[in-house]
Amino acid sequence: MKLTHSISAIALALTTLSTLTAIAEEVVVYSARNEQLIKPLFDAYSRDTGVQIKFITGGEGPLMERLKAEGQNTPADVLLTVDAGNLWQAAHTGLLRPIPSKTLQDNVPAHLRDPDNEWFGLSVRARTLVYNTSKLKATDMSTYEDLANPKWKGRLCLRTAKKVYNQSLVAMMITEHGEPQAEAIVKGWVGNLATAPFPDDTKAMEAVANRQCDVTVVNTYYFGRLMEKTPSLPLAIFWPNQNLTNKNAGVHVNISGAGVTRHAKNPAGAQRLIEWLSSDKAQNLFADNNLEFPVNPAVTPDKIVAAWGSFKPNLINVKEAGSLQAQAVKLMDRAGYK
Numbered sequence: 001m002k003l004t005h006s007i008s009a010i011a012l013a014l015t016t017l018s019t020l021t022a023i024a025e026e027v028v029v030y031s032a033r034n035e036q037l038i039k040p041l042f043d044a045y046s047r048d049t050g051v052q053i054k055f056i057t058g059g060e061g062p063l064m065e066r067l068k069a070e071g072q073n074t075p076a077d078v079l080l081t082v083d084a085g086n087l088w089q090a091a092h093t094g095l096l097r098p099i100p101s102k103t104l105q106d107n108v109p110a111h112l113r114d115p116d117n118e119w120f121g122l123s124v125r126a127r128t129l130v131y132n133t134s135k136l137k138a139t140d141m142s143t144y145e146d147l148a149n150p151k152w153k154g155r156l157c158l159r160t161a162k163k164v165y166n167q168s169l170v171a172m173m174i175t176e177h178g179e180p181q182a183e184a185i186v187k188g189w190v191g192n193l194a195t196a197p198f199p200d201d202t203k204a205m206e207a208v209a210n211r212q213c214d215v216t217v218v219n220t221y222y223f224g225r226l227m228e229k230t231p232s233l234p235l236a237i238f239w240p241n242q243n244l245t246n247k248n249a250g251v252h253v254n255i256s257g258a259g260v261t262r263h264a265k266n267p268a269g270a271q272r273l274i275e276w277l278s279s280d281k282a283q284n285l286f287a288d289n290n291l292e293f294p295v296n297p298a299v300t301p302d303k304i305v306a307a308w309g310s311f312k313p314n315l316i317n318v319k320e321a322g323s324l325q326a327q328a329v330k331l332m333d334r335a336g337y338k
């Protein structure tokens with residue numbers, strides 16, 4: 001009798017506890033992606049699962065500093081940010097933990113996730129050539145490397161070397177060509193510049209449209225936004241490095257992505273959220289909003305994005321953008337790329 005009583009008391013206590021847990025389950029996200037991009041996703045996840053998402057947004061630098069300072073007291077379960085360089089940095093400084101997940105390995109191509117499973121790409125951004133269609137034909141262009149050829153003298157515009165996107169591009173060129181050759185290429189670019197580097201991708205494309213130069217290198221979602229605003233601009237996308245013998249060669253791609261924090265209070269919930277973000281259910285919500293490409297190859301891109309045509313991406317693991325970032329920054333400095 002006494003025993004039955006205590007068993008039912010325990011059972012009641014367990015039920016109460018699990019009910020509370022079900023009500024209370026939440027995942028806390030530190031996001032370098034802005035609220036307008038992530039809120040619709042998190043709302044959809046909450047509708048789907050009943051799990052509440054709390055998030056704060058900020059620059060990736062301050063968010064990573066905050067994670068570091070909070071240490072094991074951090075409320076954050078997930079870090080969400082752009083650029084493999086940043087994700088690599090977070091993993092390298094011990095802010096993330098490995099999540100061996102079959103779902104993520106199936107949904108995210110191997111070159112777009114950490115080989116040690118500490119972060120996973122969730123959308124793909126392609127950094128490609130955009131040219132003035134009244135000055136060039138597609139057949140005039142071939143590769144990033146070709147833009148170092150003196151035939152492009154005074155015809156090239158670039159965004160500043162201070163932006164991580166260009167540091168990642170150069171880091172990936174170091175993996176492909178080795179440092180001396182990559183440096184010669186970057187020097188060639190600098191020698192071909194029509195004008196000083198621009199503070200952002202949009203200004204570089206506007207210079208191309210205004211005939212200040214013929215061609216530039218930008219992330220495609222900036223092209224998408226600019227053409228949505230001003231469809232009459234004489235600009236088009238060119239996919240470089242498509243027909244090379246090197247089987248890894250292709251368009252430079254980078255990711256936005258996420259990892260579970262080292263001191264997550266709800267690591268299982270964090271993992272489920274990241275898995276969901278990689279699923280066909282969420283991929284269009286995640287990518288289309290910013291005119292990016294889904295990371296999951298089973299998912300079709302947004303109509304505007306699909307209209308740019310398909311391309312072969314560079315297949316070297318994007319983690320190199322992080323591991324070689326410091327080397328790339330020094331190389332660009334030596335080459336006079338400001």
Ligand code: FE
Nearest residue numbers: 082165219222
């Ligand atoms: Fe951007």
